[in-house]
Amino acid sequence: MRFTDEHRLLRDAVRDLVEREINPHVDEWEAARSFPAHALFKIFGRAGYLGITKPHAYGGMELDWSYAMVMAEALGHARCGAVPMAIGVQTDMCTPALARFGSDELKREFLAPSIAGDLVGSIGVSESVAGSDVAAIKTTAVKDGGDYVVRGEKMWITNGIQADWMCCLVNTSDDPPHRNKSLIVVPLDAPGVERSTKLEKLGMWASDTAQIFFDGVRVPQRYRIGDEGMGFTYQMMQFQEERLWGAANVLTALEDLIQDTIDYARQRRAFGRAILDNQVVHFRLAELQTEIEALRSLVYRATELLVAGDDVTLLASMAKLKAGRLARQVSDACLQYWGGQGYMWESPVARAYRDCRLMSIGGGADEVMLSIICKHQGTLPGTGG
């Protein structure tokens, strides 16, 4: 990855926005279990940050994914995981397939306003009966006249309370599970859509998460993204951006956490010296910083290959796995050095500890990443190893 002036300017501009528009409100938004998605997305949209890789025709900038990565990294400076995650859903989780395979009409209706920051999107893959095993989802969309009639439910949906639309994975036939699925856009104000109350979570408080029910929701067939039966494949492609985005985003968040811990441990004293002056502490923090830098190299290499048009499934899965593991290690180690203060609800390190825990679960659990890596290694039973 070679950073150009443009990459650096984008990084600084996004960071500036994070410092001025997000960080001063984080405590309030965390307490409210929600943030004003429409208002904040509009600020991002106006600056052109929500359509970095998307086509010009829909208000995007048509830049390569290295710029998206730079933005993901810069968003990591937010003083919580929730708000960056919600933005990542909009830019790199619910829109890549739509941009790639959606019809012009569909992109005008949903992609363009999402890039502008007028609509808030969501991604609906997981269900209460199927998370890791995506192929096992139960929600169906059955053709009726010019419509699909959608029945089922989606679970743990980020932006679920505020979202205007969902990129929704549904079964559209009785074919085998990898060929019977489609991605469709479901407007969340359609009759028959019902949202649960906000789900209470361990962390990521400022992000509104909901279960969403579809009770005979009529969606025009033209709201299907790309071809029928290709939904699973499209979603697996879309997961690459999602996973790389997650890994890039956590890099800076973890670095900030280490810096905060250095600052805290430098002024906190025990046994006549700063906590930081114990070799076990400063060595451990140096070690973790090194791990972050190693993960960054992996993320940058995957990004380079993605930009060059290669399939990065393996590297993106490795990056996501390592990011999940490292996020837990770093937040746990840092919390330790904050002692009792770190264990307090309101301490920034406690928030990071709670938020970081999601990295090993959301967007595909660590074990799912390992399964993908094993498939590439030829060691996963039943996959021809």
Add this chain to the structure above:
Amino acid sequence: MRIAVCIKQVPDTEARLRVRKDGLWVEEEDLPFVINESDNYALEEALTIAEKTAGEVVVVSLGPERVKDALRKALALGASRAVHLAEEAFQGGDALATGRALAAAIAGQEVDLVLTGSQSDDVGYGATGSVIAGHLGWPHAWLVMGLEIEEGGTSARVTREMESGMNEIFRLQLPAVIEVQAGINHPRYASLKGIMAAKRKPIERPSPADLGLEASQIGAAGSRLEVLEVAFPDSGEGAEMLEGDAATMARTLVEKLQREARVL
């Protein structure tokens, strides 16, 4: 309306400073630099006026190579071109020498208005804008809190802060030099479009001779002020412990911050 904005690149105020070995300035290696805070507000004010008057903004900066980053940022924000006084001869000057060089650079730009910040966050002389105005022979206003270009574009209505917390509002004939305070507007974010367009915008790099200046008039050679030492003050004196319950202490603190420290 064509507006020149003087921006200075300064060490990030959150960075840890160390005194350089020669004791005359801070160690710049590894130091993060940013656009001086009040200059950001001057730039935003200029961009807004330029948009309303179909005009343009020229950013001017004196400083070493690294200043290019600050100029690029200003171009990404919407300035249409930049002037960088980068040559060694320009560097190391006091407010007098720096102001003289900036005034000479601005004189060639045929501008209707010059905006600057009120004070730099590093040395904080707060004098450069006045020196520029002096050289150009234009009126100027310092610590400006509000600015409105009046009908016809030949005068400006200026609100400035006086001592004791009162405001003064007056009319200023243009062209003029106006030094704004941080906080007078909401600086925009560089749009991605602006960022991508910035690389095609020109950065002029005039030499002293191009500006009709002798080496003896600018930089360290042209200065009438010589820095003998920079140092951190001895710590431990002058601290005052507040007393009372939390509400009382908070009230006293706010009062002190307003009245004594004057930061609120």
